[in-house]
Amino acid sequence: MKVRARGAVVSATALLLGLTGGGGSAYAQDLDPREIYEQAAPGTVQVLGKNYAGSGFIYNPDKGLIATAAHVVEGESSLKVVVEDRAPAPARVVGIDPCQDLAVLTFTSPQSDLKGLKFGPSKELQTADEVVSLGYPQALGDNPTAQKAAFTSGSVQNPNVVNAEPSVSMPRYPVSIQHSATVNPGNSGGPLLNSKGEVVGINTLSALQAQGQFYAITADHARPVLDVLAGGDIKNSPGWDLAAVDDPDLLADYELPEDQAIIEKAQKQLADAGVTGVLVQSAKTNSPAGKAKLTEGDVVTTIKDTPVTTVAEVCDILQSAEPGATLPMEGVYSYNADGKETKFGEAWTTDLVLSKKQNTG
Structure with a gap:
């Protein structure tokens, strides 16, 4: 997008x-x-x-x-x-x-x-x-x-x-x-x-x-x-870009009307289903997020058995985690579901393994 x-x-x-x-x-x-x-x-x-x-x-x-x-x-x-x-x-x-x-x-x-x-x-x-x-x-x-x-x-x-x-x-x-x-x-x-x-x-x-x-x-x-x-530290950065599903200003992130329509529809569907969480807007391929198979459109609902609805709540978990920690994650597919193997609102689980060293990304 x-x-x-x-x-x-x-x-x-x-x-x-x-x-x-x-x-x-x-x-x-x-x-x-x-x-x-x-x-x-x-x-x-x-x-x-x-x-x-x-x-x-x-x-x-x-x-x-x-x-x-x-x-x-x-x-x-x-x-x-x-x-x-x-x-x-x-x-x-x-x-x-x-x-x-x-x-x-x-x-x-x-x-x-x-x-x-x-x-x-x-x-x-x-x-x-x-x-x-x-x-x-x-x-x-x-x-x-x-x-x-x-x-x-x-x-x-x-x-x-x-x-x-x-x-x-x-x-x-x-x-x-x-x-x-x-x-x-x-x-x-x-x-x-x-x-x-x-x-x-x-x-x-x-x-x-x-x-x-x-x-x-x-x-x-x-x-x-x-x-x-400047010394090379990569802190609290699993290689993703996140936004809250409930953010009333989320559409302002997107430039094209067709993308805004997709996001607006997804927000409504998730709200109707009672789903809150943080939306993955992008994930780098070789990052911890990429290795956890997270992709654009995934909605993260819990990290380490803790519900997350805001980016600040995600930060609270990341800042308290040790380097190399494994963080179990749960979530659902949204507009990234293909309608065949995955469906909108279908649950998924994965493990986010943080880098063992801060300066490895």
Whole structure:
């Protein structure tokens, strides 16, 4: 199925339930908007996968390391990164943790003359501080790379959103920034910048039913996680991409009307049958999910004898499991049933065997 550019959108009602109320500074003084754009745009990249498109930014140009949101690349079998007006360059995941919604990428082949962005202290942000979002919104037409990084500006609305669970299809976010610098579909994974041009957050999602509410993982939280992922850690990532069956915004993930019709019909059939769980949207062939024979359209209903209805509940199980653990799973077929050997709603069981080492994927 053809899926939209990744810029997660969530219900404002669900999001508000989660609300509570690094590196050194790279520049000595505030910059005007044009200076911020000219300084940061060369290091802001477009991330292209088979299923999704999103954004990211180079934070270590010497090693070619790119930070992005995990939901931009999770489950993708191949990736390319576009830097400014260069041709798309093959890239790979160095480390990923979907339960933190963070990932580190690098180029398959060394790239010259890369420009990097510097992290700033997000703990110094205050309500009403000016911020800037950069990213590559969903492109129109047949050439998704024929565009430049888009600039939007706004202000901090809440610098300290704690333990938000904004959507049944997203993980919990330990600390995030609520702001008004527009994050469009395709902008997920791009940088949120302060007035000095420093990265103070990594944009992740927007509130679908509330105008001008957007969210970024704080730089102070993200930076140590990225440091670990840059070492090659693959955490809480069996190689699948999941969404909750009961997600009211699930159709927004799909671009083509015919795919939306399939998903809408499947949601209704599952609801009529009283089935809840998480939908497998993709599974990499050689990953633990692929080896468990999971495919697009499978609905996971229990893991380790525990019912799962949200991605956060799946994360709770994965984060408590030991490397190499075997997790019994139950579920049902949905739109992937062929009507002959498998039927819609028919039950299945499998074992998900986690990697013994974090850095093996």
